Amino acid sequence: MLIDRHHRVADYLRIAVTDRCNLRCTYCMPEQGIQYVPREEVLSWEELLRISRIFADLGISKVRITGGEPLLRRDIMFFIQGLAEISGINKINLTTNGTVTEKYLDDLWKYGVRTINLSLDTLDKAKFKKITRRDEFDTVIRCFGRMIKMGFRVKINCVVMSGVNDDEIESFVRLTENLPVSVRFIEEMPFNGEGKEEGHLEWSYIKILQHIKDKFEAVEKLEDPQNSTAYNYTVKDYKGSFGVIAAYSRTFCGSCNRIRLTPQGSIKTCLYDSGIFNIKQLLRAGATDQELAFAIQEAVSGKAKDGFQAELLRSNGKPVSESMSTIGG
Numbered sequence: 001m002l003i004d005r006h007h008r009v010a011d012y013l014r015i016a017v018t019d020r021c022n023l024r025c026t027y028c029m030p031e032q033g034i035q036y037v038p039r040e041e042v043l044s045w046e047e048l049l050r051i052s053r054i055f056a057d058l059g060i061s062k063v064r065i066t067g068g069e070p071l072l073r074r075d076i077m078f079f080i081q082g083l084a085e086i087s088g089i090n091k092i093n094l095t096t097n098g099t100v101t102e103k104y105l106d107d108l109w110k111y112g113v114r115t116i117n118l119s120l121d122t123l124d125k126a127k128f129k130k131i132t133r134r135d136e137f138d139t140v141i142r143c144f145g146r147m148i149k150m151g152f153r154v155k156i157n158c159v160v161m162s163g164v165n166d167d168e169i170e171s172f173v174r175l176t177e178n179l180p181v182s183v184r185f186i187e188e189m190p191f192n193g194e195g196k197e198e199g200h201l202e203w204s205y206i207k208i209l210q211h212i213k214d215k216f217e218a219v220e221k222l223e224d225p226q227n228s229t230a231y232n233y234t235v236k237d238y239k240g241s242f243g244v245i246a247a248y249s250r251t252f253c254g255s256c257n258r259i260r261l262t263p264q265g266s267i268k269t270c271l272y273d274s275g276i277f278n279i280k281q282l283l284r285a286g287a288t289d290q291e292l293a294f295a296i297q298e299a300v301s302g303k304a305k306d307g308f309q310a311e312l313l314r315s316n317g318k319p320v321s322e323s324m325s326t327i328g329g
Contacts, residue, residue: 001059002259002296004269004303012227013060014260015048017079018068023097024133025121027159027188031133042263043280045075049082051261051279054293056088060259064117066095068263077107084111095119095157097132098140105143105150115153118144122165123172131164148179155182162202169208170215176240183240184230187248205231205246212242227257247271253306259296267296269303270310276302 002010019037021029043051052063063083070076083092094108095117108116120140122128128137147154156175160166172183185208187201209231213219218236225232229252230243246252250272260268265280276299282292304310 002300004300006254006303006305008254008256008303009059010257010259010269010300010303011059012062012064012258013052013055014064014066014258015052016066016068016260016262017048017070017076018042018073019263020072021068021097022072022099022134023069023136025119026131026133026164027161037264041280043261043265045079045082047265047280047283048079048261049086050289051283051292052083052089053086054289054296055259056086057289058293058296059088061088062091062093063089064093064095069097069100070094071096071100071104077104077111080108080111080113091115093117097136098143099134099136102139102143102146105146105152109150109152113152115155116147117155117157118147119157120144121158121161122168123175124168127165127168131161148181153180153182155184157184157186159186159188160203160208161188166203169211173212173216173235173242176235176242177238179240181240182232182243184243184245186245189248201248205244205249205251208244209233227255228252250307256303259300267299269300270307272307272311272314273304274314 004010019034024031052060065076065080065083067073080092083089092111092113093115094113097119101116118140121131125137128140129135144154144156156172158165158172160169169185172185175181176183185205187203187205187208212233216235219233220236222232222234222241224230228243229247230245232241232243234241253270256270260271261279262268262275265278265283266275267277267279268275277295279292279295282295287295304313
């Protein structure tokens with residue numbers, strides 16, 4: 001088992017398989033994009049599967065595949081099929097922007113993926129283009145519909161941005177009236193690839209929730225799953241649900257069970273740290289599985305108490321500046 005010094009057990013690995021993305025969402029990266037990791041520096045599928053097997057032996061049972069946009073990487077299904085065959089991994093989830101996802105849905109279902117997080121920050125076509133700097137709204141909405149029809153458990157990730165899409169919070173909640181979907185409203189974070197934070201947090205999770213309660217009379221609290229990052233609710237008699245994620249306020253850190261692996265092999269025990277160590281360097285230097293497992297255990301054992309401490313102790317001494325695309329969310 002992977003246990004940190006605060007007695008938290010890590011059983012959930014988030015693997016960012018690429019930092020490349022075909023959208024340019026304003027809260028994630030600059031309009032011109034970011035400097036991508038050279039392909040030779042990205043972990044190969046075989047390396048990722050080896051690392052995943054080691055993590056499974058250490059108690060990881062859930063894996064989420066992220067990016068960038070993970071489905072842009074060639075032969076992604078080879079990797080997902082390989083993950084599905086690893087003993088101990090019993091849940092494989094995916095986060096996607098929905099632009100190239102539809103053609104992969106049958107294979108995703110075949111290899112056991114049942115939950116998909118869809119990044120969608122607006123239900124308005126013109127606003128979608130403004131936020132993402134791309135005209136892919138119709139493609140994403142069509143894919144969303146097919147996901148629901150096929151029986152995937154769909155979670156919509158919506159970053160709430162002041163003056164941009166905050167007028168759509170009510171519309172997103174109403175989306176859950178007749179659809180078995182979960183909408184998660186996320187506090188905006190400073191991972192925009194520009195190293196700057198725009199003022200104070202206008203829409204905290206508390207304000208988002210109060211806004212919804214002001215608009216809907218019958219908001220009911222749901223039981224939050226263990227280690228949940230979201231506070232979950234539903235409107236009475238609605239088929240779906242909604243949640244609020246305090247990604248910037250970081251109120252859920254006390255029950256964190258996550259480890260992150262970036263495309264270039266950096267192990268992150270917190271979204272806000274700058275990377276604890278690079279497992280790719282050890283692997284390519286000839287380290288054995290036992291040596292890799294020991295390095296992972298050492299990294300997890302020293303995990304920061306929360307996101308604030310992790311940010312304070314960033315090894316590069318610099319404030320958060322990377323794009324979310326390089327981290328995997």
